[in-house]
Amino acid sequence: MDPMEKLLREYGDKEITKESFWEPELAALKAQTEHDWSIAPSNPGRIDKEDFLHFFDEKVKDINRSLLESKQRGRNGIEYTTIIGLPQKFATVALREWKPITIFDMKVPMTHKGYCLAVRTIRRPLYDGGAALLLAVEDSAGDVAYLKLFNYAPLIDATNKEREAVYPVGQVLVIREPTYVFESRDLSIPFIKVESPSDIILFDMNQKSALPWKSDLNTSIPPGPSTGEAWRAEGLKSFKAKGWFSCAIHFTNCIRLGYEIQVSRLNRSEAYLRLGWYNYAYHDSKDALDSGTLSADLKRKAVMRMIKAQYGLGKYRDILETAKELPNDMDVVEWSAKASRRMEEQTTGNFDWDSILVQSQNPSYSIDIGNFTGPVEVKTGRDGSRGTFVTRDVEAGELLMFHKPLCSWKSSENLTHDLQVGLRRIFLPLGAAAEGRDSYLFLCKIIQSCWENRKLYQTILSLYGGEHARKPNTYPPPLITDDPPLMDPLTPEGDIDVEYIDGVVNANAFLLSYELRERGLFELASLINHSCLPSACREFFGGCISVRALRNMKKGEEITVPYLLASESYDEKRYRFMRTWRFKCACPLCEADSKDSVADREKRRALSKEIQRNALISGGLDRKGLERTRKLCEDLKATYGDSHSTITGGVKYELAKALLYYADFVDRLARSTRGIDLKKLSITSRMDSLAFFGLKVLDRSMSGPLPDGTQELAAPVDMSSISIEYDSCIFNMLRISKTFTDLKQNTRAKRWLDAAVHVGKLYNGGGRQTFMTLNKSYL
């Protein structure tokens, strides 16, 4: 049985609450973790170094064996499970307030608040095939520990070589507020668990460590390069291998050693551009340019990189300034023109919708735009929750926003190397929630972007982070004019709260393209609340989000969009709202539906499905079959209570859809029998369908002169409010138009075709020609 059917049968008329989702297996998992943390902290005692190294080396063999086996079986890495919804720690204490701690002094289980632990690596890093990097470390007293580094985004999709470039043997690192745990479902020895990359501070390998290490490193692994020239060679090799992070590190070493500083900066800025680290790229290219020592060729490189970085940061106006450095360069002129276009789009909201709409028929189309925000503000509504509101009266079809994502990810991206993540993510308390490796890689991409982009990080902190997260920061986030210049690419610019980012992604990210498994997180659109009778519609074009008014709105009205197909049944929706977004929808449609009995709702759901199923079967094309379908529609209509229409203004989506299917049936029969009565029946059924979708039909006449009062009207339907089910409405209108043509009612046919084109324009901004192209199959 369909899992949804099973669930709905189980729930019946029971309230669905947040607690409904705690399945025994998940509850046990959570209880286990709580138990792990409830044990009184104690000192685990000294770990024997020999035993430990043996353990680590065996672990390396184990993992390599599993990876090989999984590859031989054609699988993508070891199947790992991570649990989302348990606290993930990150340190916040300022550097000057830290107190040092040693491995021997640490307790299990415990987060050592206010302490820092300095260690160095004693083995090559090991990737566990899932979400963690494993390190064997020792402190200056010679005590050893096992370190698991989670969410270390720039190394998630890395080669062993790149991991070693960041964590070579002997690398000194400081762990902020180390958490020492013993997870009973995991290892036989305790380990230091690091969940945020900002909890690790890496030290310069070129400087002699100030710590008096008790033991020799005692390793056969040759030390890394010691000259700038040798680092440069490493940097170029990494660049070729698309190891952008290690490339940036190698050129950082060149800079530290004073080797060709400006050239190294320029090389590093190119690596940063590839990483999407535009702040760093900007500062490096600017520093190189400001040095005044560059040859003409290098100056051009510096200017181009600076412009690309400014473009990535959306600082279009600054590009025009930078361009003054090389006013006659063709590429510079082109980028300036691009920047000017983006600025114009930001202020006017003028986009070439016809081209956007046609091109976005191709799933891999991606578009570059200047974010346009119309008359929209974020406010706290009457019920105390935040939402978006219009700041003046707007008309149906008006563009409210057209935005690029803050961050996006698609499956073709990021996989520079042979990524071996076979990750399963279990969301507590929601179960696996069909999310896995893709959502994790998207999270990593965001963590990586926050690494150097504090503006982005602050924006994310101002978005809703889920029911267990602390309250979001106020929106809009505080203005950060500029990110500070880079000190060191190895350490993020500030604290990164991975748990909060994960919560934001879960509550706000969109699946932009099913085919490309593309995901995106948007800024303002994340603050729009849901309604099944929404005031706006959202669409994705080339990876960007557009939001348009569906009806005329008065200043101060809330902008709402449907999170799910609004026309789904009430019971499916209430389940899915609670499961994914954790709220109970209180819109008029849900209110009206909830007043109908469960038996009526279930009957409605079953009838809807039956009518839909019948519509897909081409057989039974006779009057008897038609009568059967009509009866099913009548029965469906009877499932709505008397007050339903009063509350919703007449919207009955399921009935509207049923009538659309019924009219299709009528059309097919009319085609085979050429019956005029059937053609008229098709038109009236479609008009009824439109009305139940929420459109006001102003002219229901079938023949003769147009009724009084409607001649001057632009359309046979009221265009001040269109339905969220615009696709179905457009389809109905086109079919009405076609049937009027068959009936030789050409004036009416044209009016209905114009109406369809107009609805198309209201919801996507395209013109007549584009409408014809997009609706070729209907037409």
Ligand SMILES: C[S@@+](CC[C@H](N)C(=O)[O-])C[C@H]1O[C@@H](n2cnc3c(N)ncnc32)[C@H](O)[C@@H]1O
């Ligand atoms: C994408 S956010 C929308 C903005 C959010 N209200 C905020 O303060 O940032 C989604 C969350 O908003 C809340 N929400 C959205 N629509 C709602 C509605 N119709 N009723 C109650 N809560 C809603 C839910 O908590 C949901 O998980």
